[in-house]
Amino acid sequence: MALPQVGEPAPAFEAPDQHGTLHRLQDYAGRKVALYFYPKDDTSGCTAQACNLRDNYPSLLGAGIQVLGVSIDSEKSHQKFATKYELPFPLLVDEDKKIVEAYGVWQEKSMYGRKYMGTMRYTFLIDEQGRLEKVITKVDTKNHAAQLL
Template sequence: MTIEIGVQAPDFELRATNGENVSLADFRGKNIVLYFYPKDMTPGCTTQACDFRDYHQNFTELDCVILGVSPDSQVKHEKFIEKYNLPFLLLVDEEHKVSETYEVWKLKKNFGKEYMGIERSTFVIDKEGKLVKEWRKVKVQGHVEEALQYVKENLV
């Protein structure tokens, strides 16, 4: 399945930090900001999660759900949520199947070392489940505000 603006976003089911399995279809009728990030408790990922936390109410007022996805375990996600008071669900993609489906599981390089990991990316999905916007290779600073502005201007 190819990720393409204007078509249905690939549905999936993953375990969430509320202990339940959730799917995109569970949120039909709401806008969704689905963001993929490399790892809990790292500086960039923490900043991004806290930015989503700080703007959570703004997204909620726009009938928009925030879902974060990483390959971390449910236990790590729960610690991340607790430490930073994150008011949205984090989804467990330990086998990186959803990350592969959304084409964010990439070969990365850091200090000359190559490894597979998540390329920080964000997708906006409308109330009908259609992918309407994507950001790839996201730079954290200012990104959440940009995503919020997009939702305000295009999905309200």
């Protein structure tokens, strides 16, 4: 599936977070959403990114941006990650890969010459009307909040 483009409606989603609470895109109508995709809980880059968003969460909320993280990890994995780093935002469970596929972030990757499928580190800023306002494909894990603000 191709990456959705700026100006297009954001693909709808529905998934539980690390506490089992269901989140749907439509629940955020009238608010901006930073839907950020990351490869794996508790890895160095993903931790740097999550902690940057955590540290700047009050500024993001002040700008009217709700942060939602998405990976294909389990609810239990998300719970451990969120608790360990005191993450104040929901981490959506996408074990069936419906959201990563809908947003076109489940792609072929390569490491040490080995090709495999995985989640790209991309972020989608969705506006109050549910349209894509910004697509960030070159995420700066240590300054990600600044890219959104």
